[in-house]
Amino acid sequence: xxxxxxxxxxxxxxxxxxxxxxxxxxxxxxxxxxxxxxxxxxxxxxxxxxxxxxxxxxxxxxxxxxxxxxxxxxxxxxxxxxxxxxxxxxxxxxxxxxxxxxxxxxxxxxxxxxxxxxxxxxxxxxxxxxxxxxxxxxxxxxxxxxxxxxxxxxxxxxxxxxxxxxxxxxxxxxxxxxxxxxxxxxxxxxxxxxxxxxxxxxxxxxxxxxxxxxxxxxxxxxxxxxxxxxxxxxxxxxxxxxxxxxxxxxxxxxxxxxxxxxxxxxx
Amino acid sequence: xxxxxxxxxxxxxxxxxxxxxxxxxxxxxxxxxxxxxxxxxxxxxxxxxxxxxxxxxxxxxxxxxxxxxxxxxxxxxxxxxxxxxxxxxxxxxxxxxxxxxxxxxxxxxxxxxxxxxxxxxxxxxxxxxxxxxxxxxxxxxxxxxxxxxxxxxxxxxxxxxxxxxxxxxxxxxxxxxxxxxxxxxxxxxxxxxxxxxxxxxxxxxxxxxxxxxxxxxxxxxxxxxxxxxxxxxxxxxxxxxxxxxxxxxxxxxxxxxxxxxxxxxxx
DNA sequence: CTGGATTGTCTCTTACAAAAGACACATGTA
DNA sequence: TACATGTGTCTTTTGTAAGAGACAATCCAG
Numbered sequence: 001x002x003x004x005x006x007x008x009x010x011x012x013x014x015x016x017x018x019x020x021x022x023x024x025x026x027x028x029x030x031x032x033x034x035x036x037x038x039x040x041x042x043x044x045x046x047x048x049x050x051x052x053x054x055x056x057x058x059x060x061x062x063x064x065x066x067x068x069x070x071x072x073x074x075x076x077x078x079x080x081x082x083x084x085x086x087x088x089x090x091x092x093x094x095x096x097x098x099x100x101x102x103x104x105x106x107x108x109x110x111x112x113x114x115x116x117x118x119x120x121x122x123x124x125x126x127x128x129x130x131x132x133x134x135x136x137x138x139x140x141x142x143x144x145x146x147x148x149x150x151x152x153x154x155x156x157x158x159x160x161x162x163x164x165x166x167x168x169x170x171x172x173x174x175x176x177x178x179x180x181x182x183x184x185x186x187x188x189x190x191x192x193x194x195x196x197x198x199x200x201x202x203x204x205x206x207x208x209x210x211x212x213x214x215x216x217x218x219x220x221x222x223x224x225x226x227x228x229x230x231x232x233x234x235x236x237x238x239x240x241x242x243x244x245x246x247x248x249x250x251x252x253x254x255x256x257x258x259x260x261x262x263x264x265x266x267x
Numbered sequence: 268x269x270x271x272x273x274x275x276x277x278x279x280x281x282x283x284x285x286x287x288x289x290x291x292x293x294x295x296x297x298x299x300x301x302x303x304x305x306x307x308x309x310x311x312x313x314x315x316x317x318x319x320x321x322x323x324x325x326x327x328x329x330x331x332x333x334x335x336x337x338x339x340x341x342x343x344x345x346x347x348x349x350x351x352x353x354x355x356x357x358x359x360x361x362x363x364x365x366x367x368x369x370x371x372x373x374x375x376x377x378x379x380x381x382x383x384x385x386x387x388x389x390x391x392x393x394x395x396x397x398x399x400x401x402x403x404x405x406x407x408x409x410x411x412x413x414x415x416x417x418x419x420x421x422x423x424x425x426x427x428x429x430x431x432x433x434x435x436x437x438x439x440x441x442x443x444x445x446x447x448x449x450x451x452x453x454x455x456x457x458x459x460x461x462x463x464x465x466x467x468x469x470x471x472x473x474x475x476x477x478x479x480x481x482x483x484x485x486x487x488x489x490x491x492x493x494x495x496x497x498x499x500x501x502x503x504x505x506x507x508x509x510x511x512x513x514x515x516x517x518x519x520x521x522x523x524x525x526x527x528x529x530x531x532x533x534x
Numbered sequence: 535c536t537g538g539a540t541t542g543t544c545t546c547t548t549a550c551a552a553a554a555g556a557c558a559c560a561t562g563t564a
Numbered sequence: 565t566a567c568a569t570g571t572g573t574c575t576t577t578t579g580t581a582a583g584a585g586a587c588a589a590t591c592c593a594g
Contacts, residue, residue, distance in 0.1 A: 024581095025582075025583095026582090027581070027582070030582090057584070058583095059582080059583065059584075059585085060582055060583060063581090
């Protein structure tokens with residue numbers, strides 16, 4: 001299971017991940033862990049493995065899974081004893097999209113952007129204190145820089161992260177960013193103070209560019225989408241090769257900012 | 268939890284079942300009800316109303332909602348004391364789509380179909396014993412025949428329902444279809460035996476057409492999508508004006524069947 | 535074949551979550 | 565002014581759901 005491959009996904013889940021599996025957990029929390037675990041693994045899981053994965057008694061997971069399957073939140077996967085997300089979750093997810101203008105329009109705009117520029121484009125948001133790629137559109141390059149929807153990456157690794165945190169108190173930021181988050185995939189270590197300074201700069205500039213942070217070959221351009229004056233609700237970003245010319249980069253940033261502004265709610 | 272969810276199309280019709288809800292319900296069940304309730308109402312709901320809506324103590328709902336909001340399954344809606352679905356549910360929903368070839372390709376095919384024909388097209392599936400519109404694409408008619416994704420309609424009202432039940436035992440069908448389901452929106456009443464006969468006919472024919480069932484102005488054409496030989500996993504359907512000519516209807520059915528077959532897994 | 539590992543279903547106990555209800559503070563309206 | 569209605573946070577009580585464990589049934593490697 002645990003596929004040592006370090007890049008990106010962090011397995012440990014949730015709101016307040018508790019220390020040594022507090023003996024008796026609330027059923028609802030078990031369920032939340034199950035969902036997180038499935039999301040992290042992106043494939044159907046056997047019930048036994050699921051119990052191991054969320055570190056819970058087998059008997060408990062059996063009963064919970066049965067409830068969830070009956071309710072349609074989970075489905076038994078083809079071969080018989082594995083479970084994965086169910087139709088109900090898809091339906092609820094579509095309800096969310098329908099009720100959320102920003103997401104609906106944002107998805108559309110991101111698709112446009114990647115079609116027009118040929119580059120990978122993404123819509124990003126804070127999701128309970130974590131950076132999340134809410135929608136992404138692949139771009140047309142032969143060497144595709146892909147990152148799946150729903151991927152969660154440490155905030156300091158990204159340009160969008162710097163924009164999303166603009167306007168937060170220092171204490172809040174410290175709270176959201178763990179020590180591990182400051183260590184880049186290649187082992188380099190960011191200083192918290194530098195990161196916080198970056199945030200201020202990005203907020204003031206109204207865009208942010210990072211080079212070679214998550215990997216050595218790409219540059220990330222991001223622009224903020226506001227839900228109210230000063231409040232960054234999301235970001236739109238482009239992932240381009242690191243050797244993209246100054247001029248082209250400048251043009252892309254301008255385009256990105258225009259589109260992001262179009263999505264913003266101007267109070 | 269036999270009764271599953273009692274909320275179908277009926278807005279709130281009030282006092283149906285909810286048998287002497289043994290006052291002390293499992294938290295998870297409360298949550299499932301909350302989600303169903305939000306889905307049925309398609310808008311943010313105040314916590315007090317939510318408690319009323321799912322017929323649960325206020326204090327319980329407060330704690331559950333807090334958990335769910337912390338987990339990101341729900342979000343507080345703009346004005347402050349209302350909740351609706353959250354980003355997490357959207358992400359899980361996208362995971363479901365990604366893990367489900369049929370749904371992914373089916374959505375695409377439905378979009379194509381409605382663009383090519385100009386008619387409203389839908390992808391439908393059984394969802395824990397209920398007919399569900401999983402994806403729909405509006406069509407280009409001025410008088411739009413729209414039906415929202417996720418809508419659940421009694422099986423006997425639809426052409427797709429007749430196909431989806433093909434191959435089930437009579438007893439199972441009787442179990443899925445309540446007395447109320449047999450009453451059409453205009454008050455007419457279907458006979459269970461007729462309905463079951465329809466199912467057999469539709470299954471044998473490989474398509475189904477119903478006229479003026481859910482409303483007086485439309486005709487519904489449906490074709491089955493198989494996940495294995497004989498097993499109907501979903502249907503694709505077109506909603507057209509009831510006065511569509513025989514010839515055009517025939518052409519559309521042929522098109523529909525071809526596209527549905529393309530989506531089927533031929534064992 | 536044998537022994538270990540996994541699966542799905544049961545039963546029983548008690549730790550603890552759901553419920554009841556009281557409270558403080560808003561609103562609105564007669 | 566009093567009087568109703570809604571909200572959000574407490575505390576206390578008690579019914580029950582989570583958990584431990586035993587079970588038979590598969591499965592698979594050696």
